[in-house]
Amino acid sequence: MMSHLFPTYSRWEIEPASAKGTKITAVDGKEYLDFTSGIGVCNLGHCHPHIEQAVTEQLKKFWHVSNLFPQSMQEKAAKLLADAAGLDLVFFANSGAEANEAALKLARKATNRSKIISFNNSFHGRTFGSMAVTGQDKIKNGFGPMLETFIHLPFNQVEAFLKEIDQNTAAVVLEVVQGEGGINVATSEFLKVIEKACKDNGTLLIIDEIQTGIGRTGKPFAFQHFDIKPDIITAAKGLGSGLPIGAVVGTAELQDAFGPGSHGSTFGGNPIAIAAAVATMEMIFTEQLLTETTAMGQYLYDQLVTTISKIDGVLDIRGMGLILGIEISGNVPEVLSSLRTKGLILLPAGEKVIRLLPPLTITEAEVNQAIGILESTLTNITSAAL
Structure with a gap:
């Protein structure tokens, strides 16, 4: 049967019929352990009852009225988000790419400068602004000239950065953990140098927390592990638990x-999405859940190091909290396909990395189940290649 969808996605062979917690059930009845969380979106797992209740209650009130109306739930969501980040003001968009696009506009307007520095292997979205700031050519191929004054530098290399930043630089944009680029973690030295250089040059520091935010690393935002303070952060993915x-x-x-008229969005801060965001933050931005996330992240990391790192062809285990990567020498798509046949769904990150993004509510038993599938799959594929 002909599809009427543009073929922009290489889709898997699984069609979901239902999902709950860490499990997806396909239309053929097979159950899968989902270690993708919808690409870092369902941080509380699929169909969490607290989120479902909040969304259902809002559905019965109104779905959309536009941002011409004051909305108390938007104010509540903004305060929760700003307080968690240690910042002050929020603009709501519909996606991570839109958030990054808005952040770039804000930085240029606030500084009256146009030069933007970002880093190789970064990923910030697929609109023209967010694509221009992304440090991966494969995202840009075929779309013609990019926007000007975007500079891309090696990640975690202090000297190259210090040579480039100057008083014409509007902003530096970075991920504390490069998600799509291969689960590359910034060093403390690198982040501290960037923060100081930005202050010295009147440059804004923008941290993209779209994949690492909303508790994913065991703190509300990943930058909070490093005692730095950005001027702007962007969030999305886990903020709305799927909305x-x-x-x-x-x-x-x-x-x-x-100010008024400088930026806007018809659907940004939609009441249904805001209801989901408030309920999500009320659940995640608590000491108990963040402590449990830290503990489960450490447990998963330890199991990967103890069991998976010893397998031939496994080159590295890295990440923070519950965003972790397994670098391998083999064919990542082949490994991921084999894992799915055994009931475990994982993602790629870059060319050689298997990405693990389980929900923050993952249990030790589910970690152990995933480790068992990973061990048998990687061992068998490595043995077959020898």
Whole structure:
């Protein structure tokens, strides 16, 4: 049968019929352990009852009225998000790409500069602004000239960065953990140098927390592991537990740059998505859940190091909290396909990395189940290749 969808996705062989917690049940009845969380979206697992209740209650009130109306739930969501980030002001969008696009506009307008520095192997979205700031050629191929004044530098290399930043630089944009680029973690030295250089040059520091935010690393946001303070962060993915929402969070000093008419969105801050976001943050931004996330992240990492790192062809285990990567020498798509046949769904990250993004509510038993499938699959594929 002909599909009427543009073939922009290489789709898997699994069609979901239902999902709950860490499990997806396909239309053929087969059950899968989902270690993707919808690409870092369902941080509380699929169909969490607290989120379902909040969304259902809002559905019975109204679905959409536009941002011409004051909405108390938007204010509540903004306060929860700003307080968790240690910042002041929020603009709600519909996605991570939109949030990054808005952040770039905000930085240029606030500084009256145009130069933007980002880093190789980064990923910030697929709109023209977010694509221009992304440090991967494969995302840009075929789309013609990119926007000007975007500079891409080696990640975690201090000297190259210090040579490039100057008083014409509007912003530096970075991920603390490069998700799509291969689960590459920034060093503390690198982040501290960037923070100081930004302050010295009047440059804004933008941290993309779209994949690492909303508790994924055991803190509300990944930058909080490093005692630095950005001027702007962007969030999306896990913010709405599957309802489409993104956000720009910034300091109070940026208020005048985003005044009436400077930016907007028809659907940004939609009441249904906001209800999901409030319920999600109420669940995740608690000491108990963040402590449990830290513990489960450490448990998963330890199991990977103890069991998986010893397999031939496994080159590295890295990441933070519950965003982890297994670098292998083999064919990642082949490994992921084999894992799915055994009931475990995982993602790629870059060319050679298997990415693990389980929900923050994952249990030790589910970790052990995943480790068993990974061990048998990687061992068998390695043996077959010898």
